[in-house]
């Protein structure tokens with residue numbers, strides 16, 4: 001049992017910290033205020049190769065593991081930024097790597113690694129299906145050498161900032177299926193060729209997330225852009241869930257550490273009643289409590305990541321890491337806000353922005369309720385609750 005990062009992992013952490021140091025609080029605050037996309041930041045990470053961490057070397061990436069990818073995302077959030085602006089390239093990578101054909105990988109991966117193409121959009125959620133993905137209604141019908149897609153998606157992030165999107169659509173009607181997890185397929189959609197066929201309606205959300213409703217009407221996708229086999233797309237999506245949960249956990253750990261550091265600093269500096277507010281247990285205990293919870297969640301995150309990279313089963317650990325880390329980050333956010341008093345609500349302190357951003361991690365990309373349902377059913381053997 002070794003709880004230390006390798007020298008290479010430590011170097012990655014330090015290098016990301018250094019790059020993020022080029023994009024300070026004021027940068028993120030301004031982007032948030034203007035509801036902009038942090039293009040300069042994403043381009044810098046891309047040109048340094050960090051967003052190609054999970055792409056194998058033979059396709060132009062660095063062939064790192066999920067452990068290293070998670071350190072990259074953690075450090076972005078820990079620096080005060082938001083890894084959500086670019087994490088999808090890592091979330092979705094496994095689907096393409098595991099299930100894409102050699103031809104598809106050669107066509108897309110080197111360009112993604114080199115920054116020529118962006119794959120930051122992932123279209124799964126629909127208004128009528130919600131968390132019940134097997135109920136999605138967007139249909140893809142085969143017409144000769146193409147699929148024609150009609151339907152509606154909701155909460156699809158970074159469509160306007162991406163060249164490519166992975167899209168989940170129904171290829172067999174729900175009522176015709178014995179096994180309801182079948183009948184869905186994943187497509188690589190070239191958004192540059194989709195103009196006029198996908199209406200993208202940006203959503204006005206609590207956070208700056210570049211998230212949209214999509215109205216898809218007669219989108220034609222070449223059959224060669226089907227990923228893997230027709231009808232087993234839901235399986236491919238599930239295959240990516242452990243990686244996704246580990247990466248979200250790391251982002252939450254990064255947020256949690258940012259909140260704890262900011263809170264402890266402010267608690268030491270702010271003098272009220274003639275002494276630092278951090279001398280009061282009402283201020284210091286919640287910060288210490290959050291710190292302990294973040295450290296505990298971090299151990300589960302590294303356990304999950306290590307198992308993932310060793311290709312061992314890690315569903316339980318990945319789900320627990322996501323649950324514990326997102327809750328610990330939210331606890332740290334509250335402690336930090338309380339510590340800052342009224343200033344916690346002032347944009348210039350950045351607490352309110354990070355507070356809004358970290359809350360998302362308990363809900364998306366998967367709600368903690370469904371994480372608990374997974375643990376209850378698949379780990380503890382209790383009946384399905386839905």
Ligand SMILES: Cc1cc2nc3c(=O)[nH]c(=O)nc-3n(C[C@H](O)[C@H](O)[C@H](O)COP(=O)(O)OP(=O)(O)OC[C@H]3O[C@@H](n4cnc5c(N)ncnc54)[C@H](O)[C@@H]3O)c2cc1C
Pocket residue numbers: 121122123124125129130131132154155156157158205209211360363364365366367368369370373385386
């Ligand atoms: C900012 C943002 C960005 C997003 N980006 C993307 C994206 O890029 N691509 C994409 O495909 N999706 C994206 N999503 C969608 C996100 O994954 C979903 O919002 C999330 O999975 C929950 O689905 P829902 O909102 O329909 O909630 P619902 O399924 O309607 O659930 C509502 C509440 O009920 C609970 N609930 C439902 N069923 C059960 C049950 N059986 N047991 C216990 N509780 C239950 C849920 O946990 C949740 O708390 C994004 C969402 C947000 C907010």
